[in-house]
Amino acid sequence: MVERFLNWLSLKLHDKRSIDGLLIVYIGDEKINKVAAALKLISDFDPVRYKRMRHDLNRIWVLTIAGWVARYRQATSTCELDERFVLNEGTTPERIASTIVHEATHARLGRCGIGYKEELRARVEQVCIRREMAFAKKLPRGADIGQRAEVKLNTLSNLSDAAMAERYYEGKRKALLYLGGPRWLNDRVISLHRWLHLRRLKRQDTARSRDPRN
Known part of the structure; x- marks a missing residue:
């Protein structure tokens, strides 16, 4: 109950902008500009995935999260992006776009009834990473994104509880x-x-x- 109230309060205090019906929650122009650029990449080079993503996600929220650069919140159909990752000078719109594709795949799997239990976790992550790799091949400057995803696929960390x-x-x-x-x-x-x-x-x-x- 307390966490729900704090999330509601935080949502009220953040800036909000709708892009093609997808709510972006953020504080600071630099964050929204980089996320908007990432969404445009998905829309321009993978329109089918973009249309599906807009159906699977309710919003993208840029905030400080613990342990990951991004995560998917099934209860609210939210893709959360860590603001440190978004604001980092080395984080390109391509990397943000690839990360959104990854989290949107979690959303799609969740809609299909596939959860994130310990015994399924590695297989779920493999599916999400392969979607990143497929998306990277469609980008004019996607070689680095594809290589990062491939390394991630081959070196999955311990995903136990x-x-x-x-x-x-x-x-x-x-x-x-x-x-x-x-x-x-x-x-x-x-x-x-x-x-x-x-x-x-x-x-x-x-x-x-x-x-x-x-």
């Missing part, structure tokens, strides 16, 4: 530092999150052990 949780916590620490939080407070916040996560897992294990169907 435990590894994903640790990646999130480390990313959360960096995000809090980026936002100006004092290190001592950040460490305590991360410790609390990790403790709550482990407690939740323990309750789930206890519930499963008591389930007569197991």
Whole structure:
């Protein structure tokens, strides 16, 4: 409930612009310009994918996220882009476009009933990365994007629940530092999150052990 309220408040405080019916949420002209340029690349060079993406996504939100340069929020059909990634001088519109294609593929798979459970995670990521590679081949300057995607496909990191949780916590620490939080407070916040996560897992294990169907 608290997280839902904070998301609502953050949405109200951000700037918003609609591009072909797709809501872009951001703060700062540089962010919207780079995202708009990325969307134009998808529209110009892969119009079929662009049309499908506009159906699968409700909005693209540029904000600070933990652990990843982007992620897909199924509850709100949102592609979230980390603002540090978007604003980085080395991040081209092509890279942003490829990342949006990746997250939009998550959206498409979700609509087909394919989730992101641990046992499916590697296969899902492979599908999304292959979509990036296919998109890169259509871009005039897509060679670098295709190479990055191919390396990512061949070197998939550990995608277990435990590894994903640790990646999130480390990313959360960096995000809090980026936002100006004092290190001592950040460490305590991360410790609390990790403790709550482990407690939740323990309750789930206890519930499963008591389930007569197991």
